[in-house]
Amino acid sequence: MFAVEKYHKAHSVAEAVRLLAADPFAVPIAGGTDILVKLREGHREYANLVDIHAMPELTPITLEPDGSLAVGAGATFTQVIESELVQRHSPVLAEGASWVAGPQIRNVGTVGGNICNGSVCADSVPPLLVLDAELELQGPDGSRRIPLRGFHTGPGKVARGHAEVLTRIIVPPAPTGSFGAASIKYAMRQAMDITTIGCAASILLENDRIQWLKLAFSVAAPTPVRCPAAEAAAFGQPLDAATIAAVQAAVAADVSPRTSWRAPADFRLHIIRELAARAIDKAAARSAQPGRSTA
Amino acid sequence: MSHTITVTINGKLESAQVEPGMSLLDFLRAQGLTGTKQGCGVGECGACTVLVDGTPVDSCLFLAVWADGKAVRTIEGEARGHELSPVQEAYLEAGAVQCGYCTPGLVMTTTAFVEKHAGKPVSREDIRRGHAGNLCRCTGYTTIVNAVESCLKK
Numbered sequence: 001m002f003a004v005e006k007y008h009k010a011h012s013v014a015e016a017v018r019l020l021a022a023d024p025f026a027v028p029i030a031g032g033t034d035i036l037v038k039l040r041e042g043h044r045e046y047a048n049l050v051d052i053h054a055m056p057e058l059t060p061i062t063l064e065p066d067g068s069l070a071v072g073a074g075a076t077f078t079q080v081i082e083s084e085l086v087q088r089h090s091p092v093l094a095e096g097a098s099w100v101a102g103p104q105i106r107n108v109g110t111v112g113g114n115i116c117n118g119s120v121c122a123d124s125v126p127p128l129l130v131l132d133a134e135l136e137l138q139g140p141d142g143s144r145r146i147p148l149r150g151f152h153t154g155p156g157k158v159a160r161g162h163a164e165v166l167t168r169i170i171v172p173p174a175p176t177g178s179f180g181a182a183s184i185k186y187a188m189r190q191a192m193d194i195t196t197i198g199c200a201a202s203i204l205l206e207n208d209r210i211q212w213l214k215l216a217f218s219v220a221a222p223t224p225v226r227c228p229a230a231e232a233a234a235f236g237q238p239l240d241a242a243t244i245a246a247v248q249a250a251v252a253a254d255v256s257p258r259t260s261w262r263a264p265a266d267f268r269l270h271i272i273r274e275l276a277a278r279a280i281d282k283a284a285a286r287s288a289q290p291g292r293s294t295a
Numbered sequence: 296m297s298h299t300i301t302v303t304i305n306g307k308l309e310s311a312q313v314e315p316g317m318s319l320l321d322f323l324r325a326q327g328l329t330g331t332k333q334g335c336g337v338g339e340c341g342a343c344t345v346l347v348d349g350t351p352v353d354s355c356l357f358l359a360v361w362a363d364g365k366a367v368r369t370i371e372g373e374a375r376g377h378e379l380s381p382v383q384e385a386y387l388e389a390g391a392v393q394c395g396y397c398t399p400g401l402v403m404t405t406t407a408f409v410e411k412h413a414g415k416p417v418s419r420e421d422i423r424r425g426h427a428g429n430l431c432r433c434t435g436y437t438t439i440v441n442a443v444e445s446c447l448k449k
């Protein structure tokens with residue numbers, strides 16, 4: 001038996017917000033794949049649950065009038081991977097989601113939970129960071145929209161108000177032209193393993209020059225990060241070995257890998273540099289594919 | 296604080312009282328359905344896999360209240376009397392069972408996998424990825440992949 005002390009099923013986002021606002025110790029539970037493990041481990045701070053599991057309001061994946069992709073925070077990884085809209089609009093998000101755990105966890109775990117748990121190893125976060133995704137949160141004072149970049153404020157910490165529910169993750173339209181994106185996970189096993197280093201890149205090329213590069217990592221710093229120094233090193237440069245080397249040199253300024261039982265810091269930095277090159281390569285290859293301007 | 300849930304288990308509609316902290320696994324076992332096994336209890340081994348509306352989930356990490364209004368399939372519902380399901384039969388023929396602890400979970404995963412991929416091209420790599428949420432300590436997996444492959448050919 002999980003040590004659940006209070007339990008309320010919310011039937012709408014508005015009701016969930018009300019229930020959260022009424023109880024300073026309540027937390028929303030979506031797929032529960034993080035929370036139930038925490039409860040099993042005896043963490044009492046997850047004992048008061050506001051249940052938003054499979055709430056119909058939170059699951060749709062839609063295309064907005066401005067061409068943005070809106071992913072319901074309660075969509076499971078499987079729903080994201082199998083969504084035709086995601087495949088067409090931002091396949092790199094499906095790629096990132098497909099790295100998560102195994103099928104059973106992907107069938108239940110949600111993208112919203114992956115973002116809101118604040119974990120530094122969240123596999124859906126690097127792809128969303130290089131797509132400049134925004135978050136829509138609903139709270140007692142209404143709805144607000146903020147960039148995902150900056151939402152993670154420390155290990156396990158996010159800028160979500162206590163009574164706020166993440167409702168949608170919004171991915172702006174991909175630029176027209178030679179655009180590509182890729183997401184890579186480095187872990188000890190190919191499946192059912194937490195990420196050692198995760199990397200995503202998106203790139204826009206024009207006349208073989210890098211219009212811009214966006215690079216993001218998980219597990220490379222206390223929070224998932226974008227890489228301003230590495231991105232600046234690529235700006236306006238030709239896509240060649242010298243530029244990749246410059247990006248690899250610059251990325252050290254963007255990350256602060258630490259030593260854990262999974263990998264020592266210097267090995268992590270080595271992987272970070274290697275994955276940066278591979279992700280850029282993969283993103284660029286996709287940008288060049290005829291008839292596939294979005295990736 | 297208990298809740299009433301109405302759930303179809305292996306085709307039979309049941310009504311029951313559950314505590315909100317009860318896992319679907321504990322609920323099923325309390326109903327006498329002990330075919331579903333607990334290994335790790337934290338979503339890593341897949342021994343507790345059941346199908347909820349046709350979708351494989353780890354029942355150890357799934358609240359019983361979430362099964363309200365759904366159809367749950369467990370290993371007990373797969374055989375028809377003494378006749379094994381095609382997936383069970385394939386596991387038997389391929390020698391994909393050793394100690395058998397992982398088998399109920401794997402059979403449920405395979406059952407959903409085969410239903411989802413019927414008529415589509417599937418590689419051995421796809422089969423491995425599709426079964427990555429189920430650990431087996433004994434068989435070395437090759438016979439399991441063989442069993443799944445033979446189901447897809449039927």
Ligand SMILES: Cc1cc2nc3c(=O)[nH]c(=O)nc-3n(C[C@H](O)[C@H](O)[C@H](O)COP(=O)(O)OP(=O)(O)OC[C@H]3O[C@@H](n4cnc5c(N)ncnc54)[C@H](O)[C@@H]3O)c2cc1C
Binds near residue numbers: 028124
């Ligand atoms: C065996 C196993 C393997 C795993 N492997 C991976 C992996 O490879 N990669 C990976 O990234 N993760 C992995 N995870 C972690 C987990 O599956 C994911 O983080 C998942 O996305 C969590 O989503 P959930 O809906 O289950 O979250 P829950 O457990 O329901 O919630 C997680 C947190 O988010 C909050 N929350 C959830 N939804 C909302 C919302 N809409 N608004 C506000 N707050 C919300 C909750 O209050 C809680 O703090 C694994 C977990 C297990 C058990």
Ligand code: FES
Binds near residue numbers: 336343
């Ligand atoms: S017992 Fe549920 S996954 Fe191991």
Ligand code: FES
Binds near residue numbers: 397
């Ligand atoms: S047969 Fe023993 S665990 Fe799989």
